Amino acid sequence: MLEETRSGRLAAWGNALLAGAVSPDEAASHITAEDARHRVGGLPGPEGAADDDVAGLTLALGRLRALGAVGLRLALPASGHPLGLSGPPEFNALALEAGEAVVASGTGLGLVPEVHEAGPATDGADPLDTHVEVVWRCLPVREAPPADVPSLAEAERELAEALREATQVLTRLDVAGSGPVADAALEAYRARAEAGRRLLAPGYPPRAVRVLELAQRVGALVAIAEGDGAAHGTAMSASQIAARAEALRPVERTARRAQVAAYNAGAEELERRRS
Known part of the structure; x- marks a missing residue:
């Protein structure tokens, strides 16, 4: 993501x-x-x-x-x-x-x-x-x-909730920002966020850029939480890893749905112009 x-x-x-x-x-x-x-x-x-x-x-x-x-x-x-x-x-x-x-x-x-x-x-x-x-x-x-595939408005609403859920999972697992893997993932997101408005080509509505940026932010948090627990400074058992994956699955799905909605907004804009 x-x-x-x-x-x-x-x-x-x-x-x-x-x-x-x-x-x-x-x-x-x-x-x-x-x-x-x-x-x-x-x-x-x-x-x-x-x-x-x-x-x-x-x-x-x-x-x-x-x-x-x-x-x-x-x-x-x-x-x-x-x-x-x-x-x-x-x-x-x-x-x-x-x-x-x-x-x-x-x-x-x-x-x-x-x-x-x-x-x-x-x-x-x-x-x-x-x-x-x-x-x-x-x-x-x-x-x-x-x-x-959701609408942009629906994706934006879902992402706000997904961001809260992902943050809660990270906090609960104590991987919110410690360790080299977490630092690298956050830095990658920051670099992508700086270039976020270049991700979508000319002709896309501003809301699509906003949704894509937020989807990438949620994806960054999921990537951190899915990393090796030891690398984040947290020793995790097999059951904890399974519980983490289960908790993050709907968050990851929401981020993917929003990403598709953002990219497809260009096609929808073309269809509106032809109607």
Whole structure:
């Protein structure tokens, strides 16, 4: 939860492209971020049949727009919680395995990232260096309301309560701020919060940025509480660890739901403009 997902970047900057706020090259650059390369496989070709070849990200974004994409929506499913998915089972299973996906509304298509680490990307590079390549697998999806995605207003209300719950759990477990792991997690959150308004692309409403920032704050607290108890200065038994996980599960779910709501606000904004 402390790091922005690749699917989140694809949804955010893809929506900015569909809104005409950025160029295809600019969108692709932000989506790729620190990865070496992103490509898309399985996109339908001009005749409508799926193309087995992989396309560069810029070309693929243009093809999605030509296929009628009206918005890109994020899915962050977890076991027992198909958040943001609408089927069919084949796509849901791949998205669950990856922990993330993007649904291109209006096309009946969804994309799931496959992440590969490879050797040095350039000649003369340190042989110990690796670079990351991502292939987005494009598959049919069901055009239906996504599972369990709240509105921004609902997500904001739920997050306020989740923040209180997470703080109480941390306090009860005495891991509110001691130890190197807790310090590192809090520092990571602070750095992300400073850059929070850059997480979402142009065209997103301020409320979406606010919800995403709060979701990341809740996620930071969950990450601290889920860390090794000894690293926080607290010796914990197996039963205490299990109790902690049980207490944090609904908090983590709320933070994921809010993150999806924030990213999907861009697609909803596009739909409002067309209505």
